[in-house]
Amino acid sequence: MSKEPHDPTHDEPHDPPHDEHHDPLHERLKAYEGRPAAVGGTGKDPVNEAMIRHWCEAMGDTSPAYRGPDPVAPPTMLQAWTMGGLSGHTDRSGAYDELSALLDAAGYTSVVATDCEQEYLRPLRPGDAITFDAVIESVSPRKSTKLGTGHFVTTRMDIRAGGELAGTHRFRILKYTPAARPEQREKTAPQAPQAADRPRRPRPVVNRDNAGFWDGVAEHRLLVQRCADCATLRFPWLPGCNACGSRRWDTVEASGEGTVYSYVVMHHPAFPAFDPPYAVGLVELAEGVRMISNIVGVPYDKVRIGMPVRLEFLKVDEELELPVFRAGGED
Template sequence: MSAAYEDRLRAFVGREIHPLRPGQDPVNVPMIRHWVEAMEDDNPIYLDEEAARATGRDGVVAPASMAQAWVMRGYAATAAAKGGGPADELTDLLAEGGYTSVVATDSEFEFHRELVPGDHVAAREVVESISPEKTTALGAGRFITSLRTYHDQDGEVVAVQRWRILRFRPKPKPQKPQKPEGPEERPEADTGERPEERAPRPQPAINRDNAFWFEAARERRLLIQRCAACRTLRHPPGPCCPECGSFEWDTVRASGDAHVYSFVVNHHPRHPAFDYPLIVAVVELAEGTRLITNLVGVTPEEVEIDMPVVLDWVDAGPESSLPVFRPVAQEGH
């Protein structure tokens, strides 16, 4: 990149790209209820006034991790807000450099106080840093780190979030080598038909917390993370036990027996690596943990909640295997 382009990027460091803007709704119990049900968080301080007061609080509080949710807007409101502001200017500048794709990498929160129903949260965002171009597995890119500060209706800071994304230049698709035509080789008659090649399956995002799981999957072993202190099983993998807070863990190997806990059937949008309709299911393993997977060897009409299924594997790449599940009756097929 030219020095002029680098200077234009650096000019965004320290610049506010989203001015202080309140969320559309105040903190409220219905949204808290939706959140804790989705997260299966049964801490009573979020919905039970009496239980919350027993802990010394004035009443129920919102889960700390909801801070970002209170200022998020739907698609229509987000699209309507686009109009050439600093955030759009930065996006356009990155696109000018070829960094047209984006993936979130990490988020760090610092909470100053608990939010309660009636609080009205607002947030502003400032660019903290833009990295030099880095070579990543996704392609050459730049890490954009911004600082989001969350305020209440009185202007007090309630949380600070350091948010990092990777804007990258997608790698070009490899071209198949052309076989030279020898003196005795002649092109076959063109029938108009072309064999369809399966597009590569999207690869999972692997980090230091889940690498062990994907390494085992590569060997077609389905592991479940287990707390070494209280022996609680958990999935997806994480650094800390949600039950006792221990950072020590080991693993157990899943039996492969499970049942369908929930499922959806995807029709659109279509990705060329998959067959449609695509059944995406949450299966509950015999050990008690759940994972999101695909169901194979069954039609959408045949799938039922609580249907017994058994572990199978699909090759997701040259060095990648992922667990899928099929009806028990088709075990071994």
């Protein structure tokens, strides 16, 4: 099972003050539960070594399981084999579009992906022909989050290889009406600004797999995992070695020296806690692993590939400190 939370709402959703048991809209939305979102879908290409290679190069995954005379596809590619590309699929059901239109008409016109779950039942190998069916699994009652108020919609896709169930993919979105921005709230209810109302940077997701990394950050140490069996370094933190599969590991402390391997400049979407444009870099550490963080110390348009950088820790607020990289020789 692979569960990859990605919740930009930051707070656990909660119910707004209304009686959801007598919500006519939700009753209409629940009628879509169990209806198909795609029927008899067919992957545009069979599982193939070229796409496996591209995926592994993009992810930096060098596992021998994905190469050689009898490779398998990385499990996390499960959804990739079902994607329709720019031209889309023609076998999509109208139920999902109807549900989306109903939410749009009710004012829930914004959408954000919140999380996905995958379950793997058998490995996929080059030559496997992919088919799939998708169903609208659930529509939540109206919920309020940091982003706004709306409904969570979950779809489940059953993915088959040669007719045999290979895995399932659950995908959840929030269709919502955006919450009023701070400046809009001030217009309707003028009051002195409070420190608690200032926008905060999103909180990192800390779990049992990466808690040690954040413990190191709290001590101003950048810790990199090292396999206890083959000594391969890995970042970000993972529960097992992607070189030999071992679950035993220890850590080494990075020197903090690195270079910009690649970067992007963020212009939008605007988020209250950030001030675009700003540079986000993929930094190659002296130890050989790469990590993503902000590049500071130079204007965003002066960041260059190959630029030397050095680790420092940025105190974002009273609760949050983050590792960032300052361009060498620039202040």
